[in-house]
Amino acid sequence: MSKEEKKVNRRDFLFTASYTLGAVGLGAVIWPMIDQMNPDKAQKALATTEVDISNIEPGNSVTVLWRGKPVFLKRRTPEEIAEARAVKLDDLPDPQKDEDRVKEGKDEWLVMLGVCTHLGCVPLKDKGDFNGWFCPCHGSHYDVSGRIRKGPAPTNMEIPKFEFVDSNTIKIG
Amino acid sequence: MSEHQYVPKSKAGKWFNDRLPLLTLGAHLTDYPTPKNLNYWWTFGGILTFCLITQIVTGIVLAMHYVAHADLAFASVEHIMRDVNYGWLIRYIHSNGASMFFLAVYIHIFRSLFYGSYKSPREVIWIIGLMIYLLMMAAAFMGYVLPWGQMSFWGATVITNLFSAIPLVGDSITTWLWGAYSVDNPTLNRFFSLHYLIPFLILGLVVLHIWALHVPGNNNPVGIDIKKPSKDTVPFHPYITIKDAFALLVFMIIFAGFVFFTPNVLGHSDNYIPANPLVTPAHIVPEWYLLPFYAILRSVPDKLGGVILMFSAIFILFVLPWLDTSKVRSAVFRPIYRQFFWILVIDVLMLGYVGAMPAEGIYLVLARVGTIYYFLHFIVVMPVVGYLEKTDPIPMSISEPVLTGGAEPSLARKVNDKV
Amino acid sequence: MIKSKFKFVFFTFLLFVIIKPVQSAEMVDPIKVNWSFKGLTGTFDRAALQRGFQVYKEVCASCHSMQYLSYRNLGEPGGPEFSQEEVKAIAASFEISDGPDSQGEMFTRPGRPSDKFKSPYPNIQAATAANGGAYPPDMSVLVKARKGGANYIYSVLVGYEDPPQGVNLDDGVYYNKYMIGNKIKMPNNLIDGLVEYSDGTESTVDQMAKDVTTFLAWAAEPELEERHKIGVKVIIYLLLLTILVYLSMKKIWSRIDTEV
Numbered sequence: 001m002s003k004e005e006k007k008v009n010r011r012d013f014l015f016t017a018s019y020t021l022g023a024v025g026l027g028a029v030i031w032p033m034i035d036q037m038n039p040d041k042a043q044k045a046l047a048t049t050e051v052d053i054s055n056i057e058p059g060n061s062v063t064v065l066w067r068g069k070p071v072f073l074k075r076r077t078p079e080e081i082a083e084a085r086a087v088k089l090d091d092l093p094d095p096q097k098d099e100d101r102v103k104e105g106k107d108e109w110l111v112m113l114g115v116c117t118h119l120g121c122v123p124l125k126d127k128g129d130f131n132g133w134f135c136p137c138h139g140s141h142y143d144v145s146g147r148i149r150k151g152p153a154p155t156n157m158e159i160p161k162f163e164f165v166d167s168n169t170i171k172i173g
Numbered sequence: 174m175s176e177h178q179y180v181p182k183s184k185a186g187k188w189f190n191d192r193l194p195l196l197t198l199g200a201h202l203t204d205y206p207t208p209k210n211l212n213y214w215w216t217f218g219g220i221l222t223f224c225l226i227t228q229i230v231t232g233i234v235l236a237m238h239y240v241a242h243a244d245l246a247f248a249s250v251e252h253i254m255r256d257v258n259y260g261w262l263i264r265y266i267h268s269n270g271a272s273m274f275f276l277a278v279y280i281h282i283f284r285s286l287f288y289g290s291y292k293s294p295r296e297v298i299w300i301i302g303l304m305i306y307l308l309m310m311a312a313a314f315m316g317y318v319l320p321w322g323q324m325s326f327w328g329a330t331v332i333t334n335l336f337s338a339i340p341l342v343g344d345s346i347t348t349w350l351w352g353a354y355s356v357d358n359p360t361l362n363r364f365f366s367l368h369y370l371i372p373f374l375i376l377g378l379v380v381l382h383i384w385a386l387h388v389p390g391n392n393n394p395v396g397i398d399i400k401k402p403s404k405d406t407v408p409f410h411p412y413i414t415i416k417d418a419f420a421l422l423v424f425m426i427i428f429a430g431f432v433f434f435t436p437n438v439l440g441h442s443d444n445y446i447p448a449n450p451l452v453t454p455a456h457i458v459p460e461w462y463l464l465p466f467y468a469i470l471r472s473v474p475d476k477l478g479g480v481i482l483m484f485s486a487i488f489i490l491f492v493l494p495w496l497d498t499s500k501v502r503s504a505v506f507r508p509i510y511r512q513f514f515w516i517l518v519i520d521v522l523m524l525g526y527v528g529a530m531p532a533e534g535i536y537l538v539l540a541r542v543g544t545i546y547y548f549l550h551f552i553v554v555m556p557v558v559g560y561l562e563k564t565d566p567i568p569m570s571i572s573e574p575v576l577t578g579g580a581e582p583s584l585a586r587k588v589n590d591k592v
Numbered sequence: 593m594i595k596s597k598f599k600f601v602f603f604t605f606l607l608f609v610i611i612k613p614v615q616s617a618e619m620v621d622p623i624k625v626n627w628s629f630k631g632l633t634g635t636f637d638r639a640a641l642q643r644g645f646q647v648y649k650e651v652c653a654s655c656h657s658m659q660y661l662s663y664r665n666l667g668e669p670g671g672p673e674f675s676q677e678e679v680k681a682i683a684a685s686f687e688i689s690d691g692p693d694s695q696g697e698m699f700t701r702p703g704r705p706s707d708k709f710k711s712p713y714p715n716i717q718a719a720t721a722a723n724g725g726a727y728p729p730d731m732s733v734l735v736k737a738r739k740g741g742a743n744y745i746y747s748v749l750v751g752y753e754d755p756p757q758g759v760n761l762d763d764g765v766y767y768n769k770y771m772i773g774n775k776i777k778m779p780n781n782l783i784d785g786l787v788e789y790s791d792g793t794e795s796t797v798d799q800m801a802k803d804v805t806t807f808l809a810w811a812a813e814p815e816l817e818e819r820h821k822i823g824v825k826v827i828i829y830l831l832l833l834t835i836l837v838y839l840s841m842k843k844i845w846s847r848i849d850t851e852v
Binding site: 416433455 | 601632660661665729730732733736737738739741772812814815819820822823824826827830831833834837838840841844845848849850852
């Protein structure tokens, strides 16, 4: 009887082991098929974008392409900066100080991804209820610091990694 | 088919099954009574299914990165090899997968030839199988064109020019195939489209192939009709599934050996040179799996004649069930035919070999001898030997001679030795 | 019985393959080099790759492009593995044309790691015209594009000889023992001491030929090391699973009288 049982146990072990090992292999095969759709090495290495900002007057802005997305560079006037900083944090759906969205000492330069955080449309400048941007797709209003004030978008517009190479050049990425 | 009616155990299962009997189908496939004496040559059906699925999956993935344009195709393949995550692995599986697919299909075909699986009542299975084989060749040929290397370009030129041998309309057909006045960007584009289409046609035919198989059931090494289900059969699952899985794993080890350690050995180095319409490579050879037909093509010193003979070499297989006059299926019991079968195997291998060699001197002679034998085998040997041959005694059932020895112990031993 | 027949056929075929076709006398088999990247676990020699890149950059690159490689590849694992700073410096040493800028003008700038290798000529026609009608082939996949692979490339690099008697060469054509047809339009560019290796290796012709061939072998198959590494694992895995499935099969079939 015990001999029989042993036999059964060994067989069960064999089958379980085969199935388990087979499943592990299947998983290992599936991964490359999924990973191939991630950004490839050339995409990951994509260059940074350098922008000449010497020609931008206060109050004006330019849009440049970085990683296939628009980036807004706005040179803000002192009034606009003051307006952005006068807002109470409690009034913001996604509270963030204007100071935290710009580089210290370069307060006039707002550099942000021009992509609505709702569903990815490009907001229009100088539109909307808060003197900033307005997304025409689903009606999100952003203020002059690019913070969401009204509408369906959940968060402020994103600030990319950027730095001032010199006083006239900004490097994004 | 198994006659007992399958009834799902769960209520939901029954509800669904009454509306779409998928569970009945599943039960049929699991219980499907299979001869218990199938040897490893019978595992290649499962292996071929694996090959087809592998090619479709890797192919869909490659199409996400490949660009079907004459100026960009070569670069996009290099992009896949260098930049795409695991791109090199996926491409090498796909390119070597084609070779493994053909290796398996040739074994599958020759197994059928040896054991008489093409004979009544399995003619339709055989014919659908040949249609699959034809589509495989078309898919493989067009796939080889896609990297747009030198062999791609000149292979495409040579093969499409075969159609120019057709009297009167040949040139128009060739131009129509090209969509230009030579193999060019339009050709590449349509080949890509068709290369993507054909595997799904094959998939459809595979379903029919298996359906047609499940009507009479499997042939077996003894080649006799068996009662199903009986003591001569085993349920498909787990007996055949586990055996197929084992054979498939052995096959995969060989496959992996190619993919990881000699991924380019089955290809031609010239295909890593970008296509150049001004320079023909010194030596144009098709992929190895098309070489026997290439040898037949070149053995005829006439353009139209060569093309006709090459296509005949394939189409003659379609009438094979009616050329074979023998009442006995399995060559195990056909002492004379068996010899000829092996001669045919050697003949086809030899044709493949001379197909890779320059068409001159001894190679041309061998190609001609090989071509003549190839056709003689089917047109003369098969009908005549089938008619004249005195076959060995055939056992009554699979189990009988093996188990009990039956009335004729000597026969039992004989069958045991051979199967 | 079937098995023995099968073996017979198999060995007959093997015989076919072994008997090499009689080739014309001018063909010489390339020198067999014991490359470190050969074999199931072969890897590239990093130092040789870095030296080989130097030879490419200083000698070959004036005529041969490598358009499918990017400077970033030089720092990737499995390759020469220059440090990120070195890669940046190498890239920056090339003037890459870019543009158009906001004024619509093309401009040049120092290279970045993401840039492709700079080609010496703008297109194939220019390269052909500048080299006496012979296009210096792109070397990105050259090792895969030549029968004989790395051995062949190396052999050609060291295979320059004076032509045997009775062979007349046109201007700009050189005699090479290993080149197919023996005539090559590339002059012998390697002379002892041509490049100065920073690691102190003596730059003999043989050394430079080996180094640059190693570099080209990597350029053609940058995935080689990863491929070997994954391959060994896959084969071990498959062997294990095959054994398990074999034992399972034996168990299952032991329920009935027939053997598998």
